[in-house]
Amino acid sequence: MSDDIRKKDxxxxxxxxxxxxxxxxxxxxxxxxxxxxxxxxxxIQEVAAVRGAPEAGPKEDQRVDVPRPGEVRLPQxxxxxxxxxxxxxxxxxxxxxxxxxxxxxxxxxxxxxxxFLWSQPRILAYQAKVLAESIGEVLKGPEIYETVYVYxxxxxxxxxxxxxxxxxxxxxxxxxxxxxxxxxxxxxxxxGYMDLIHVIFGYDPSSQEVLGxxxxxxxxxxxxxxxxxxxxxxIGGFVRVRWPLRGIKAGTGTGDPHEVDLVTGATISCRTIVxxxxxxxxxxxxxxxxxxxxxxxxxxxxxxxxxxxGGVAGEAPGNGDWKEEAx
Amino acid sequence: xxxxLLLIFVGSMLxxxxxxxxxxxxxxxxxxxxxVATAARMGMAxxxxxxxxxxxxxxxxxxxxxxxxxxxxxxxxxxxxxxxxIVEMTIRKFSPALFRELGIFLPLITTNCSILGLAIFQTxxxxxxxxxxxxxLGAGVGxxxxxxxxxxxxxxxxxxxxxAVARNMGLVLILAGTLSLAFMGFAGLFS
Amino acid sequence: xxQTTAQYDLVRGIWKENPxxxxxxxxxxxxxxxxxxxxxxxxxxxxxxxxxxxxxLISLFKDLIPREVRIPTFILIIASFVxxxxxxxxxxxxxxxxxxxxxxxxxxxxxxxxxxxxxFASKRPVGRAILDAFGTGTGFMIAMVxxxxxxxxxxxxTFLGVPLFGDSFEPWVIMIxxxxxxxxxxxxxxxxxxxxxxxxxxxxxRQWPHGVRVSTAREEAA
Numbered sequence: 242m243s244d245d246i247r248k249k250d251x252x253x254x255x256x257x258x259x260x261x262x263x264x265x266x267x268x269x270x271x272x273x274x275x276x277x278x279x280x281x282x283x284x285i286q287e288v289a290a291v292r293g294a295p296e297a298g299p300k301e302d303q304r305v306d307v308p309r310p311g312e313v314r315l316p317q318x319x320x321x322x323x324x325x326x327x328x329x330x331x332x333x334x335x336x337x338x339x340x341x342x343x344x345x346x347x348x349x350x351x352x353x354x355x356x357f358l359w360s361q362p363r364i365l366a367y368q369a370k371v372l373a374e375s376i377g378e379v380l381k382g383p384e385i386y387e388t389v390y391v392y393x394x395x396x397x398x399x400x401x402x403x404x405x406x407x408x409x410x411x412x413x414x415x416x417x418x419x420x421x422x423x424x425x426x427x428x429x430x431x432x433g434y435m436d437l438i439h440v441i442f443g444y445d446p447s448s449q450e451v452l453g454x455x456x457x458x459x460x461x462x463x464x465x466x467x468x469x470x471x472x473x474x475x476i477g478g479f480v481r482v483r484w485p486l487r488g489i490k491a492g493t494g495t496g497d498p499h500e501v502d503l504v505t506g507a508t509i510s511c512r513t514i515v516x517x518x519x520x521x522x523x524x525x526x527x528x529x530x531x532x533x534x535x536x537x538x539x540x541x542x543x544x545x546x547x548x549x550x551g552g553v554a555g556e557a558p559g560n561g562d563w564k565e566e567a568x
Numbered sequence: 569x570x571x572x573l574l575l576i577f578v579g580s581m582l583x584x585x586x587x588x589x590x591x592x593x594x595x596x597x598x599x600x601x602x603x604v605a606t607a608a609r610m611g612m613a614x615x616x617x618x619x620x621x622x623x624x625x626x627x628x629x630x631x632x633x634x635x636x637x638x639x640x641x642x643x644x645x646x647x648x649x650x651x652x653x654i655v656e657m658t659i660r661k662f663s664p665a666l667f668r669e670l671g672i673f674l675p676l677i678t679t680n681c682s683i684l685g686l687a688i689f690q691t692x693x694x695x696x697x698x699x700x701x702x703x704x705l706g707a708g709v710g711x712x713x714x715x716x717x718x719x720x721x722x723x724x725x726x727x728x729x730x731x732a733v734a735r736n737m738g739l740v741l742i743l744a745g746t747l748s749l750a751f752m753g754f755a756g757l758f759s
Numbered sequence: 760x761x762q763t764t765a766q767y768d769l770v771r772g773i774w775k776e777n778p779x780x781x782x783x784x785x786x787x788x789x790x791x792x793x794x795x796x797x798x799x800x801x802x803x804x805x806x807x808x809x810x811x812x813x814x815x816l817i818s819l820f821k822d823l824i825p826r827e828v829r830i831p832t833f834i835l836i837i838a839s840f841v842x843x844x845x846x847x848x849x850x851x852x853x854x855x856x857x858x859x860x861x862x863x864x865x866x867x868x869x870x871x872x873x874x875x876x877x878x879f880a881s882k883r884p885v886g887r888a889i890l891d892a893f894g895t896g897t898g899f900m901i902a903m904v905x906x907x908x909x910x911x912x913x914x915x916x917t918f919l920g921v922p923l924f925g926d927s928f929e930p931w932v933i934m935i936x937x938x939x940x941x942x943x944x945x946x947x948x949x950x951x952x953x954x955x956x957x958x959x960x961x962x963x964x965r966q967w968p969h970g971v972r973v974s975t976a977r978e979e980a981a
Contacts, residue, residue, distance in 0.1 A: 349839035360850035627928035681787040738949040745941030
């Protein structure tokens with residue numbers, strides 16, 4: 242059936258290509274098998290014919306009459322151009338066109354603002370919840386945590402006026418119920434087998450050990466690469482591993498505290514996580530040196546943590562001393 | 569830095585090929601690839617539009633859309649549609665020869681997932697100007713590569729004796745699948 | 760313009776002129792998110808909503824939109840609906856939103872939607888536009904679920920997460936990977952093509968009440 246449509250198109254459009262010398266001669270210029278792609282072969286020549294030859298009148302009428310799904314006619318070159326012989330259409334003024342577009346745009350914008358305002362709190366709440374759970378998993382259960390931003394090479398708790406937290410790298414120090422520091426939760430992303438893998442892991446700077454790892458988002462293959470979320474052994478292998486991590490084939494371990502077992506058949510995904518952790522720690526290590534742990538006091542309500550994930554691994558925020566700000 | 573840019577370029581060209589791995593730009597992929605010449609020309613036009621779109625998208629993301637992220641889709645598609653229109657008019661005015669070569673494909677690119685997909689992926693991965701540019705170039709070249717490869721296979725296959733049921737789209741899709749399978753071999757190129 | 764009955768408008772998009780399987784429109788989402796039936800259904804519903812909503816709006820305002828700017832206006836309307844769907848999905852079912860990812864935004868450039876507005880909704884009254892949108896959207900959904908089922912059953916051995924085979928089933932993982940999308944659609948089209956060619960001669964013969972078998976152009980070409 243699609244063949245028939247295609248042949249009909251090709252036969253009907255023979256005339257339109259004359260007078261435009263140099264155009265590709267094959268009628269299968271664009272053969273959408275009935276419309277796949279936005280335009281059929283008719284409108285192409287129609288559009289070109291409108292520009293090149295003024296006599297495309299009857300064809301354009303035909304085109305209007307036959308509804309063909311997928312056929313799209315595109316905006317003409319100059320507004321108000323006498324539509325190549327379509328007699329019954331009166332030209333619309335430019336003002337009217339602009340007015341239409343502006344009105345449509347304004348209405349669209351208004352509706353979107355409403356939906357945005359409705360949905361944003363829910364989205365942020367969900368992201369904060371996910372983040373809180375992830376931090377809990379990788380740091381093994383902190384009661385309180387805070388968001389510390391990396392700003393101009395330093396760790397700051399509060400950003401100066403007018404600086405938006407979006408896009409800034411950040412880490413999350415965690416404290417247990419008595420206010421004792423438990424470590425940092427650090428997130429990052431790196432390209433794995435299919436697409437970016439987002440990971441959050443816990444890190445203890447005093448012993449340079451990774452405390453735990455959790456994959457937040459991935460597009461790896463189900464059944465192959467998704468062992469990074471399914472294989473408990475692999476995930477558990479990140480607990481108490483010393484930096485810098487080394488990924489090794491399963492079974493060849495020598496008991497070295499730096500080693501992490503990779504899962505056979507998914508080495509690319511696993512390696513990506515190992516490298517990601519190494520890169521992030523390497524980038525943040527100089528900043529973490531002098532960090533002073535100040536647990537937020539219980540009277541101060543815990544701020545909703547900023548859930549947007551920080552920078553892609555490998556971007557070094559730069560060196561500098563830690564600067565203490567009042568929490 | 570050059571190394572990183574090269575990585576992004578080759579990555580989007582081969583490893584996550586826009587057509588064969590990310591499924592963007594399938595409509596022209598099946599429609600335009602009957603002949604190698606037209607496939608190549610479509611690819612060139614796409615590279616051209618992708619590059620410009622990438623620059624504009626980076627600009628929009630950096631300065632305009634921070635204040636209203638929910639307008640992203642609308643802004644992108646409107647910009648792409650206008651961009652293509654402007655580019656087409658400009659080419660037609662300044663280089664009729666180039667217009668004869670490329671011009672017919674430019675409108676087809678507007679409602680094409682590959683350009684909007686490029687803008688969205690670039691936004692999701694937070695690329696800056698240069699990274700976005702190499703991403704777009706890689707995507708365009710990879711797309712052209714896929715188009716031309718499939719077109720050359722189809723041209724050969726058209727001369728063969730294909731069973732009636734498989735003629736046209738059935739066979740083309742299976743060929744495309746095999747091509748996609750082949751490109752999977754590039755996975756993990758940089759690990 | 761061919762006058763079609765309301766019933767035909769509704770039914771046409773479901774099978775006979777199925778947007779994905781017959782016209783090969785909207786292939787990007789059809790191949791990309793159909794690796795599981797759940798994702799396929801979600802994408803089908805999202806597209807259905809966008810198609811219906813924009814059809815209604817465009818049909819309501821068709822007299823107010825000047826011809827020269829109709830495409831940009833259509834695109835604007837469709838893009839607004841897509842953004843709404845995007846935000847609502849992110850707020851209500853965040854896991855599915857994450858699974859569908861960038862392809863929700865790509866509903867905007869789904870050739871099927873713009874094609875229906877251009878060919879139908881901008882020329883017909885609201886009632887017919889709704890029927891057409893329902894039919895096309897249902898057809899799209901059917902195609903998506905078909906693809907999703909094909910890929911998930913062969914690729915993971917499950918349907919909507921429910922394992923269908925025993926432990927000894929070795930899933931054909933390629934079906935969930937990108938090549939699998941191409942293969943799945945290719946095989947479905949092959950089957951459809953075979954089905955049509957098989958049915959066609961019989962249908963021709965039935966048109967002759969006295970059972971005379973006439974060789975048709977279709978049979979001669981085959």
